Amino acid sequence: MANTNNIGKPKFNFTWFYIIIGAILLSMYIFGDGNNDQIKEVEYSKLKEHIENGYIEEITVLENGEIEAYVKEDKADKIFDKKSEKKGARYKVVSSTGSIDNFDDFITEMKEPDAQGKKKFEGTLTYDKDSGFLSGFLWNIAPFLIILGIWIFIMRRMSGGAGGQGGVFNVGKSQAKLFDKDNAKAITFKDVAGQEGAKQEVKEIVDFLKNPKIYTELGGKIPKGALLVGPPGTGKTLLAKAVAGEANVPFFSMSGSDFVEMFVGVGASRVRDLFRQAKEKAPCIVFIDEIDAVGRARGKNPSMGGNDERENTLNQLLTEMDGFGTNSGIIVIAATNRADILDKALLRAGRFDRQIHVDLPDLNERKEVFGVHLRPLKLDPSVDVDILARQTPGFSGADIANVCNEAALIAARQQKKAIDKQDFLDAIDRIIGGLEKKTKILTQKEKEAIAIHEAGHATISWFLEHANPLIKVTIVPRGRALGAAWYMPEERQITTKEQMLDEMCSILGGRAAEETFIGHISTGAMNDLERVTKQAYAMVAYAGMSERLSNLCYYNNQEFSFNRPYSEKTAEAIDSEVHKMITEQYERAKELLMEHKEGHAELARILIEKEVLFAEDVEKIFGKRPWASRSEEIFSNEENNKEETAGTAESETAESDPEITANDPSTPNAETETNA
Numbered sequence: 115m116a117n118t119n120n121i122g123k124p125k126f127n128f129t130w131f132y133i134i135i136g137a138i139l140l141s142m143y144i145f146g147d148g149n150n151d152q153i154k155e156v157e158y159s160k161l162k163e164h165i166e167n168g169y170i171e172e173i174t175v176l177e178n179g180e181i182e183a184y185v186k187e188d189k190a191d192k193i194f195d196k197k198s199e200k201k202g203a204r205y206k207v208v209s210s211t212g213s214i215d216n217f218d219d220f221i222t223e224m225k226e227p228d229a230q231g232k233k234k235f236e237g238t239l240t241y242d243k244d245s246g247f248l249s250g251f252l253w254n255i256a257p258f259l260i261i262l263g264i265w266i267f268i269m270r271r272m273s274g275g276a277g278g279q280g281g282v283f284n285v286g287k288s289q290a291k292l293f294d295k296d297n298a299k300a301i302t303f304k305d306v307a308g309q310e311g312a313k314q315e316v317k318e319i320v321d322f323l324k325n326p327k328i329y330t331e332l333g334g335k336i337p338k339g340a341l342l343v344g345p346p347g348t349g350k351t352l353l354a355k356a357v358a359g360e361a362n363v364p365f366f367s368m369s370g371s372d373f374v375e376m377f378v379g380v381g382a383s384r385v386r387d388l389f390r391q392a393k394e395k396a397p398c399i400v401f402i403d404e405i406d407a408v409g410r411a412r413g414k415n416p417s418m419g420g421n422d423e424r425e426n427t428l429n430q431l432l433t434e435m436d437g438f439g440t441n442s443g444i445i446v447i448a449a450t451n452r453a454d455i456l457d458k459a460l461l462r463a464g465r466f467d468r469q470i471h472v473d474l475p476d477l478n479e480r481k482e483v484f485g486v487h488l489r490p491l492k493l494d495p496s497v498d499v500d501i502l503a504r505q506t507p508g509f510s511g512a513d514i515a516n517v518c519n520e521a522a523l524i525a526a527r528q529q530k531k532a533i534d535k536q537d538f539l540d541a542i543d544r545i546i547g548g549l550e551k552k553t554k555i556l557t558q559k560e561k562e563a564i565a566i567h568e569a570g571h572a573t574i575s576w577f578l579e580h581a582n583p584l585i586k587v588t589i590v591p592r593g594r595a596l597g598a599a600w601y602m603p604e605e606r607q608i609t610t611k612e613q614m615l616d617e618m619c620s621i622l623g624g625r626a627a628e629e630t631f632i633g634h635i636s637t638g639a640m641n642d643l644e645r646v647t648k649q650a651y652a653m654v655a656y657a658g659m660s661e662r663l664s665n666l667c668y669y670n671n672q673e674f675s676f677n678r679p680y681s682e683k684t685a686e687a688i689d690s691e692v693h694k695m696i697t698e699q700y701e702r703a704k705e706l707l708m709e710h711k712e713g714h715a716e717l718a719r720i721l722i723e724k725e726v727l728f729a730e731d732v733e734k735i736f737g738k739r740p741w742a743s744r745s746e747e748i749f750s751n752e753e754n755n756k757e758e759t760a761g762t763a764e765s766e767t768a769e770s771d772p773e774i775t776a777n778d779p780s781t782p783n784a785e786t787e788t789n790a
Contacts, residue, residue: 135264152205154194161209165224169193170207171237175217181209301359306352307486307511308479312472316340316357319445323361323397326443337467338435339446341405343453344472347512350449353472354401357447364398366391370407373427381408381427389434389444397443405448411457428457435465474510476605477503483511487518494534502538507605517541547600548593556596561722563628564589564597567638569717570627571599571620572727573710574703576736580616583739587717587727596638599624611659618646619699619706626703627714646699650692660691710736 156164161183164170169189174182185193185205194205211217224235303313322329322336329336342350351367358365366388373381392400402408412425435446446466450456453469460466475483480503488499506514520541525533556564568587575581582601589597606613625639653659655668663684670679678685707714713735721727733739 135260152190152194153208154206155208156193158209158211161207162220164193164207165221165235167192168234170235173221173235173237173239175214175239175241177242179210179212179214181211181217183207183209301352301355303356303360305486306349306356307482308475309349309353309472310479312342312353312470313356315468315470316353316447317360319447320357320360323363323399323443323445326397336445338444338464339448339466340468340470341453341456341461341466342447342449342470342472344451345474345510346451347510348472348474349511350472351401351403352511354399354447354449358399358401361397361399364395366395366398366400367403368401369403370405370409373408373431374424381423382430385427385430385434392444398445400444400446402446402448404450405460406450406452406455409448409450409456409460411455428460432459432465474508475514477507480506480509480514483514484518487515491518491522492532494532496535497533497538498535501535504602505539505542507603513545516545520544543592543600547595547598551591551593554591554596556591560596561589562718563632563636564638565718565721566627566631566714567624567636568597568599569714569721570623570625570703570707572623572717572732573627573714573736574623574706575599575601575620576732576739577706577710578616578620579740580610580613581620582617584729584732586729587721587732588725589721590725611653611657614649614653614659615695615699618649618696619703621646622696622700622703623707626700627707630704630707631711631714631718646696647692650695651688653695654688654691660695662687662691 158181161181164183164185165173167189169185169192170183171186172184176182183206185207187205190205193207218239221235221239225233227233303317306313319336319340326336342353344350355365355367368388373384388400392398408424408427408431410424410428412428448466453461461469481499484499484502488497502517506517509517517538518541521533521537524540524544525537528537530537568589572584572587575584582603584599585602586600587598588600592598621642624642625635628635628639654663658665658667668678668680668684668688680688716735717727717732720731
């Protein structure tokens with residue numbers, strides 16, 4: 115729990131510290147006595163002469179016999195050849211006497227009035243201890259010591275950002291953070307939901323760190339390194355920490371970018387220091403996150419230059435991973451989502467022996483992930499983890515954590531005592547589609563065009579066997595989208611050509627409805643066309659699903675290669691096949707719309723009136739979908755049990771993981787439809 119006592123208190127800023135020190139030094143220079151005095155040393159007889167002439171206004175006698183006499187400002191030119199240009203400067207003559215008593219008698223005589231009644235000395239005479247050495251030290255040496263201290267402090271601060279702790283000379287030290295049982299809470303496999311396959315592979319690493327003799331006595335060797343590969347947010351870092359927590363060994367964690375520095379040789383030095391520390395703490399685990407920052411393949415981009423330092427760092431890493439034995443107790447775990455660009459020498463046996471794929475969670479794994487993130491939340495009995503897991507296909511562990519947090523925020527804004535089912539539905543809609551913009555003003559003609567467009571998607575998807583099941587259609591602006599059709603994609607391991615063609619036809623339903631029933635087309639279908647074009651090119655160029663270029667794949671995995679793996683003639687054939695495929699599905703969509711134009715018109719009318727349509731509303735118009743899936747039946751039952759509130763679209767939220775097919779928020783010109 116955050117400390118609320120510090121809320122509202124001003125934070126310390128080192129800039130103010132520097133300003134205060136500078137002001138003190140400036141004031142010492144301007145107002146300090148030691149810096150501003152104009153001093154002249156004279157003989158004792160000469161001093162007595164100045165006193166007799168009436169030039170002196172104040173005298174200080176020290177214990178050692180030294181005399182400091184301050185001269186009247188209007189008489190300074192009588193003693194000093196050149197007056198000081200410093201503001202507020204005082205003029206002082208310094209001398210010494212052998213007998214303080216004799217000097218005291220002389221001053222007494224000078225204070226006596228003469229025949230005209232005038233006194234030659236009317237000032238003050240004071241006696242003080244000898245502080246000359248201390249005063250001279252403070253005024254002459256102390257400022258330099260202060261400046262030196264500030265310089266050392268600044269250099270240490272700078273070295274903290276560039277080379278870790280301990281000063282500028284430790285710039286080559288490793289910046290790895292050490293987690294052990296003394297300074298960190300152990301993370302175990304219980305904290306990592308799902309990923310059963312990945313956990314199974316790393317469990318033997320844990321067994322080796324706990325009981326290495328079992329493997330070494332039989333002559334076996336544990337892999338030196340394991341590379342976790344997977345999309346962002348799937349829990350690669352968490353899995354590595356769980357390995358260290360289960361094995362109860364020290365855990366060095368750092369990012370690949372921590373090796374890269376502007377100074378030459380720093381990266382290699384940090385690699386050496388990291389493995390030196392690891393050997394001292396063995397058995398231990400070294401975890402390098404985002405290793406592609408330093409492990410990118412060498413020599414791939416020679417024309418750009420500036421890669422020598424990164425390559426030197428990689429060379430040192432390769433050397434260090436070969437430099438320790440399999441029985442040293444050091445295991446290197448790295449994580450990346452770009453394993454295809456890593457250097458082959460890094461992936462060979464003896465360095466990173468294994469690649470462990472950490473994929474997006476499936477249905478059962480999403481239930482486990484929800485179970486972990488729902489533990490600290492106050493839930494209403496209406497929340498069903500099974501339904502939430504079915505709503506979120508394709509969500510990573512980080513996405514699910516975001517859903518749970520967003521649902522808690524929504525419930526808190528509405529001042530609820532617990533988080534209910536509707537809060538999670540709103541959170542999913544909010545994360546995927548963006549925030550509802552109920553204040554965006556649309557003309558009646560624009561509203562009708564959007565309704566016809568979205569009704570086209572709903573109509574086509576309802577009558578296609580392989581199209582994703584429809585869950586909700588809305589024309590309420592959300593994010594940058596003016597309208598959206600929400601689906602529940604089926605989780606397939608492979609996809610057939612027929613499934614992809616049906617999906618393309620459904621996506622083109624919005625543009626086809628505009629042309630068929632409005633008579634003109636708009637920019638609202640830009641995202642639809644982008645998705646269809648990419649999918650068609652993937653089918654033709656990569657999957658070999660066209661007639662002219664069947665069973666051919668032109669996929670090129672060379673990141674810095676600017677040459678296409680096919681000729682210009684083949685490129686023309688690919689373009690031709692893509693255009694033919696999209697045109698066929700577009701005509702198919704228009705034919706389906708004409709067959710069901712009455713139902714489409716009714717859908718558009720209800721959309722304009724209610725702004726939101728659910729699957730059961732479409733079922734009332736077209737009848738039961740011929741190819742209803744099990745997931746559709748589940749959500750249909752859920753919707754039937756839900757209370758319907760007519761005309762309040764904002765209270766109705768789809769129970770699905772939608773796939774926005776029209777006016778997607780990522781479309782750069784999605785909002786241009788409002789100007790049509």
